[in-house]
Amino acid sequence: MTLALVLLGGAVGALLRYVTEVVVRRRLRTAFPVGTFLVNVTGSLVLGLVTGAATALPPEVGTLVGTGFCGALTTYSTFGNETLQLWRDDRRRIAVGYVTASALAGLAGAFLGVALT
Numbered sequence: 383m384t385l386a387l388v389l390l391g392g393a394v395g396a397l398l399r400y401v402t403e404v405v406v407r408r409r410l411r412t413a414f415p416v417g418t419f420l421v422n423v424t425g426s427l428v429l430g431l432v433t434g435a436a437t438a439l440p441p442e443v444g445t446l447v448g449t450g451f452c453g454a455l456t457t458y459s460t461f462g463n464e465t466l467q468l469w470r471d472d473r474r475r476i477a478v479g480y481v482t483a484s485a486l487a488g489l490a491g492a493f494l495g496v497a498l499t
């Protein structure tokens with residue numbers, strides 16, 4: 383059962399991540415990796431909500447949403463790769479802004495999620 387919940391949540395999270403990236407790239411022409419930023423901050427908020435409500439939720443919700451959905455939606459590896467690419471392309475201010483904004487917004491999302499529950 384646990385594996386099925388992780389797989390289901392992961393499938394939805396990965397699909398949403400892909401669709402977000404495609405839509406953002408089509409609509410915005412910017413060096414700032416908006417798609418990855420959005421999914422990582424959203425994932426932090428959702429995981430904060432799940433964490434804050436953990437005592438009121440069945441453990442399966444944490445497996446489905448926290449491990450599966452948020453695990454597939456968010457992406458530290460792409461964040462790292464995009465930052466490195468910005469740095470190599472001499473877009474260092476954008477790279478530093480991306481790292482800073484991602485860390486602060488991710489933490490804010492997680493704290494807000496917990497606070498809302």
